Amino acid sequence: MKRTAGFYGRLLFVLLVCAFMLVPVLMSLLAGLTRNYFQGVVASGLTLGWLLQVWAAYADTVWLSLRLAVACAVGVVMIGVPAAYALVRMNNRFSRAFEELMVLPVAMPGLASALALLLTYGQYGAFRGSWLFILVGHVIFTLPFLVRPVMAVMQRQHLPVLEEAAASLGAGPLQRFFTVVVPNSRAGILAGVLMVVTLSLGEFNLTWMLHTPMTKTLPVGLADSYASARLEVASAYTVIFLLLIVPLLIALQAINHHLARGDRP
Amino acid sequence: MTALGQPNLALARRRWRLPAPATFALVPALAVLTAFWILPLLQLIALGTQHRDGPSSAYWQVLSSAQYLGSLAQTCTLAVVVTAAALLIGAVVGCFLARQRFWGRSALVALLTFPLAFPGVVVGFLVILLGGRQGLAASVGLSVFGQRWVFAYSLIGLFIGYLYFSIPRVILTVMAACETLDRSLEEAARSLGARPWRVVLDVIVPGLAPALVSCGAICFATAMGAFGTAFTLGTQLNVTPVAIYNTFTNYANFAMAAALSVVLGAITWAALLLARRLIRQTGATL
Numbered sequence: 001m002k003r004t005a006g007f008y009g010r011l012l013f014v015l016l017v018c019a020f021m022l023v024p025v026l027m028s029l030l031a032g033l034t035r036n037y038f039q040g041v042v043a044s045g046l047t048l049g050w051l052l053q054v055w056a057a058y059a060d061t062v063w064l065s066l067r068l069a070v071a072c073a074v075g076v077v078m079i080g081v082p083a084a085y086a087l088v089r090m091n092n093r094f095s096r097a098f099e100e101l102m103v104l105p106v107a108m109p110g111l112a113s114a115l116a117l118l119l120t121y122g123q124y125g126a127f128r129g130s131w132l133f134i135l136v137g138h139v140i141f142t143l144p145f146l147v148r149p150v151m152a153v154m155q156r157q158h159l160p161v162l163e164e165a166a167a168s169l170g171a172g173p174l175q176r177f178f179t180v181v182v183p184n185s186r187a188g189i190l191a192g193v194l195m196v197v198t199l200s201l202g203e204f205n206l207t208w209m210l211h212t213p214m215t216k217t218l219p220v221g222l223a224d225s226y227a228s229a230r231l232e233v234a235s236a237y238t239v240i241f242l243l244l245i246v247p248l249l250i251a252l253q254a255i256n257h258h259l260a261r262g263d264r265p
Numbered sequence: 266m267t268a269l270g271q272p273n274l275a276l277a278r279r280r281w282r283l284p285a286p287a288t289f290a291l292v293p294a295l296a297v298l299t300a301f302w303i304l305p306l307l308q309l310i311a312l313g314t315q316h317r318d319g320p321s322s323a324y325w326q327v328l329s330s331a332q333y334l335g336s337l338a339q340t341c342t343l344a345v346v347v348t349a350a351a352l353l354i355g356a357v358v359g360c361f362l363a364r365q366r367f368w369g370r371s372a373l374v375a376l377l378t379f380p381l382a383f384p385g386v387v388v389g390f391l392v393i394l395l396g397g398r399q400g401l402a403a404s405v406g407l408s409v410f411g412q413r414w415v416f417a418y419s420l421i422g423l424f425i426g427y428l429y430f431s432i433p434r435v436i437l438t439v440m441a442a443c444e445t446l447d448r449s450l451e452e453a454a455r456s457l458g459a460r461p462w463r464v465v466l467d468v469i470v471p472g473l474a475p476a477l478v479s480c481g482a483i484c485f486a487t488a489m490g491a492f493g494t495a496f497t498l499g500t501q502l503n504v505t506p507v508a509i510y511n512t513f514t515n516y517a518n519f520a521m522a523a524a525l526s527v528v529l530g531a532i533t534w535a536a537l538l539l540a541r542r543l544i545r546q547t548g549a550t551l
Contacts, residue, residue: 006461007365010357010361011361011365011367013357013358013361014357014358014361014362014373014377015373017354017358017377017432018373018376018377020429020432021376021377021379021380021429021432021433022376023395023401024391024392024394024395024401024429025380025391027391027394027395027401028390028391028394031394037399038399078293079293079294079297080294082290082291082293082294083290083291083293083294083295085287085290086287086288086289086290086291087291089287089290090287090288090291095291098291098294098295101298101302101303102294102298104302104534105302107486107530107533107534107537108306108490108530108533108534109489109490109492109506109509109526109529109530109533110490110492111490111492111506111509111510111526112309112490112509112526112527112529112530113302113305113306115309115509115513115522115523115526116302116305116306116308116309116523116526117301117305119305119308119309119312119519119523120304120305120308120309121301121305136301137301139297139301140297140298140301140302143294143297143298147294177290198382199382202382202383202384202387203384204384204385204386204492204493205385205490205491205492205493205506208492208493208496209510209513219384219386219387219493222384222386222387222390223386223493223496223497226386226389226390226393226497227497231399234390235394238387238390241387245382245383246379248382249379249382250375252382253375253378260441
């Protein structure tokens, strides 16, 4: 195909937008590895010292975030997959109202949701102080991100037909759910779980209100370091966060690509 | 008669047999949402009707105070401007990436969509790296023009931050929508002698309109509620999420914070509803 001037003009624009997305990330990477950012890389040299210092100071926030993300994914799968199945099967006014209700926490500003949780359950000290309080917020916020792809896959797999076949062979509701419904929607579940883990790892708007000094997650620690630590430390901390989240995003893109082609894994 | 009656009976029985367990499957999610979303939300709405200082409810105080109204107006304006800019940039980039095939395209797509999952705090820090006191713009400005360009801690910084996490969303949506466009319409327009920009305005933009409207609504909602970016860039910015945070933590005025949250949520929700109605209308006319 012959490339016109218009093609190169637009390519240049796309590359500029890409630079806008990429340059700050690379700067953060560089700053996290530079011995003294204000003197510059050339003058002061590279070091892994900041990364080690951040790890020593903030490792517990990383572990808490990972624990939260895994617990959130498990919880959301446990309530979300049955819910997606119910919504696909029911498909009536009630199920559509439920879908609206489920998406509302995503539309509402996270700060407002957190405030609502805090004002309702904040007086239960043990619950307020534990990481389960943050978990509840994350589950509410990430639920639609699992239910949506699972519903999409369920609708595409002609689930009612398969299920009817199983029912005609004598399978009960529970047996049908675990041997027909769940295996056939595993691509959607996988995509949803990856999304939920990614969102939970990065959630800040809710978490900042729900956390206590004993339950600091990675993004909360990041906000702390941005407010008080020197630029190299903040950058190194950001690099650790990116190292966690970028592999997840790559996996997410791969699975979504897969789903878009309509293949079964 | 029996031939007609029997399938109906079978249908009725099936309707009874299958949906009942399916409805039970909704119970855990419904329980969790009721306990941790509906009840807290009702509590929040109810709390906003209380009053601490002054005779009127907190809602009325929000709606009659120039300070809070100004903050809401500023937040809305910023969200609208960010949405418009992100739609424009994202549509051009998304169309280009969906239509053209060239070396390195999929890598570009991957790089452009990563920031979608960056939390607001991280985006705020990236803006500081770009436009902060020691940022890229400051050093470039210093070496070329002899003065530091610092814009991170103002509304411009906030705008750039919001743009940063809105563009990837628009690109993804536009790329998906571009795949479904009927290219023969464009060829027909071109063969009838339409100039390239007329094809864009009369064929491509209307075709993308539903996707652009729904994505724009989500961008608007995200920009309205984004707290992390503003928090990182500095809490003296007068946007509503920061105002809510300050009212809650610094002044412990729970009723006012609740009322502000409800008003902010209502505006966001109204925007999403409006977008959905618009899409339904265009869907009917197309």
